[in-house]
Amino acid sequence: MNRTANNWVSSFFGRSLYFFLSLIISVPIYLAIETYVRSIEVHEDEAVATAATGCFIVGVFAGRYMAQLWSARIKPVSNVLIGGLFILIIANICWLFFHADFPLQGRAAINLLLFWIPFAVISFSLGILIKLVRAVTQNQLQEAQASAATSQSELQLLQSQLSPHFLFNTLNNLYGLSLTQHEKIPPLLLKLSDLLRYSIYDVKETFVPLVDELAYINNYIDFEKIRIGTRLELKTDIENIARTDIKIAPMLLIVFIENAFKHSKNTANEKIFIEVALKTWGKMILFFVKNSHSKAETTPSGKGNGLGLDNVAKRLTLLYPNEHILEFQNDSEFYTVSLQLKMK
Known part of the structure; x- marks a missing residue:
């Protein structure tokens, strides 16, 4: 009671x-x-x-x-x-x-x-x-x-998919080179170890310094230059950023660059054309990538490739709500991606 x-x-x-x-x-x-x-x-x-x-x-x-x-x-x-x-x-x-x-x-x-x-x-x-x-x-x-x-x-699930996706595409490239240009394998493996070290161990945070992400992107571009060789016609305009307080979601831009290299090699032209640019303006990060592709290939995504772009779209929605503008442009010769991100 x-x-x-x-x-x-x-x-x-x-x-x-x-x-x-x-x-x-x-x-x-x-x-x-x-x-x-x-x-x-x-x-x-x-x-x-x-x-x-x-x-x-x-x-x-x-x-x-x-x-x-x-x-x-x-x-x-x-x-x-x-x-x-x-x-x-x-x-x-x-x-x-x-x-x-x-x-x-x-x-x-x-x-x-x-x-x-x-x-x-x-x-x-x-x-x-x-x-x-x-x-x-x-x-x-x-x-x-x-x-x-x-x-x-x-977000953690999406981020955990980044390394396997990258590794899958890279091993496919290495397999093709091992059959035709096996002399390129040793330097590529050294570059691959650096890339994997970053993608597996250094991207645990939701946002990482942009300077670290750019170092990874430049390392990846060097990797592809070795793999493709003289057929590659590359134009880069990446701002030299020293500030560590500017941050970005890890492995976000690399998906577009990776797709550019992957689909540009399917062109029937003798040369593979790729252009990559990144600038900071005010509180924004401006990113641009352009690549050549075959006329028969109307979209950049094919079997086994949709995961990367879908992953990026979902991560942008979660991490940059109303803070990003992503645009695609596709014509008979070139595929272009432009992305504007608010700095973190």
């Missing part, structure tokens, strides 16, 4: 912190009520103010308790309900001030009634409003935390 009573009291008043806060808040509430009661010429204003203060605090807790029972049964809290409670409280406060200026002369009992009814409505509605606003805030916080956890898990 005692345990049930204690549980009810705990549920009604909440944590002990709320009780101590109510004691502190009761001081300015008492002073405001005492001033009001004196203005409408009520006798024994101090006793009335003390009783009104106690009733106000109890009314707030009662409203909070009723809102707690209601929100436990009905999860979604309507914004219309919250707005209605706010308007109701403001309307009753305005009535109290109006009544203080125009009390009924010689009608002390009615004056008290006209005070107590809106006063009780204010305290009870305020308790409901406080609880509902807190419930809405907690629900929004929980939803945001769940969404962030889901996005983080998806």
Whole structure:
């Protein structure tokens, strides 16, 4: 029996912190009520103010308790309900001030009634409003935390796919070279070890310094220059960035460069043309890559290649919401990708 009573009291008043806060808040509430009661010429204003203060605090807790029972049964809290409670409280406060200026002369009992009814409505509605606003805030916080956890898990999954995707394409290239140009394999393996070291061990963070990412890109371009040889006609305009505070999502740009090298080799032309440019402008990172391709190949993605571009699109959505512009352009000879990113 005692345990049930204690549980009810705990549920009604909440944590002990709320009780101590109510004691502190009761001081300015008492002073405001005492001033009001004196203005409408009520006798024994101090006793009335003390009783009104106690009733106000109890009314707030009662409203909070009723809102707690209601929100436990009905999860979604309507914004219309919250707005209605706010308007109701403001309307009753305005009535109290109006009544203080125009009390009924010689009608002390009615004056008290006209005070107590809106006063009780204010305290009870305020308790409901406080609880509902807190419930809405907690629900929004929980939803945001769940969404962030889901996005983080998806991002980790996408990032874990980067190294296998790169390794798969690179091993295919090495296999082809081992059959025709096996003398290129040793230097390529050295470059490959550096590339894998970065892609596996150095990209654990969500964002990495742009200078490190550019070093990886330049290393990859050197790798491809060895692999392709004199057939490659390469044009690069990559800004020399020394600042380490400019950050970017790791392995983001390399997918476009990798696709450029992969699909440019399918051209029937004697030369493979690739252009890569990267600049910083204000708070933006501007990236551009252009490659030649065969006329029969209308899109850059084929079997086994869609993973990389899909991966990039999803990562851009997660990491750069409303902070990126990605554009593709395809004609009979060249495929172009331009990307604008906000610096991190």
